Amino acid sequence: xxxxASGGGLVQAGGSRRxxxxxxxxxxxxxxxxxxxxxxxxxxxxxxxxxRSGSSTDYADSVKGRFTISRxxxxxxxxxxxxxxxxxxxxxxxxxxxASSSGGxxxxxxxxxxxxxxxxxxxxx
Numbered sequence: 001x002x003x004x005a006s007g008g009g010l011v012q013a014g015g016s017r018r019x020x021x022x023x024x025x026x027x028x029x030x031x032x033x034x035x036x037x038x039x040x041x042x043x044x045x046x047x048x049x050x051x052r053s054g055s056s057t058d059y060a061d062s063v064k065g066r067f068t069i070s071r072x073x074x075x076x077x078x079x080x081x082x083x084x085x086x087x088x089x090x091x092x093x094x095x096x097x098x099a100s101s102s103g104g105x106x107x108x109x110x111x112x113x114x115x116x117x118x119x120x121x122x123x124x125x
Contacts, residue, residue, distance in 0.1 A: 001024070001025040001027055001028055002025060003095050003097060003114055003116035004021065004023075004024075004117070005094065005095045005116035005119040006019070006020050006021075006119055008093060008119030008121045009121065009122070010122045011122070012085075013086055013123055014084060014085065015085050016081070019079060019080040019081075019082065019093055019095075020077060020078075021033070021077065023077065023097065025076075027097075028076045029052060031097040031099070031103075032049060032052055032100065032103055032105050033050050033071060033095065034046065034097075034105065034106065035048045035069060035080045035096070036094045036109065037121075038091055038094070039092075042091075044094070046108065047060055047067065047093070048060070048063065048068075048069040049106065050069045051104065051105055054071045054073070057069055057105075058107065063082075066083050066084045066085075067080060067081060068083075069081075078095060085121075085123045086123060087123045087125045090121060090123045091120075091121060092118040092119065093118060094117075094118045096115050098111050099112075099113035099114070
């Protein structure tokens with residue numbers, strides 16, 4: 001699976017942004033997908049994940065109620081809607097695909113075998 005993330009940019013606090021991740025490869029619909037982010041000087045952290053079918057989602061506590069992950073298997077795409085953005089949401093956001101046969105959502109980077117190049121989101125106060 002090859003992943004291409006887009007949609008990042010500069011946004012004011014309280015604003016919204018929609019990130020997209022386009023996937024190529026035949027195994028997209030069999031892969032749980034995740035979004036992670038990494039701020040300067042910090043480790044990459046889990047943001048949100050979605051199961052293969054899209055029926056299950058998981059969110060980090062810090063974004064729950066503000067971010068929404070979704071996927072369209074027909075279009076080989078996964079999205080992350082970011083609402084009520086805060087300056088602490090500033091980071092490079094990465095989409096990732098799991099290679100696990102279980103199809104479950106992983107909260108750690110080790111659960112994902114394929115990564116996009118990242119897209120920068122900067123939230124100004």
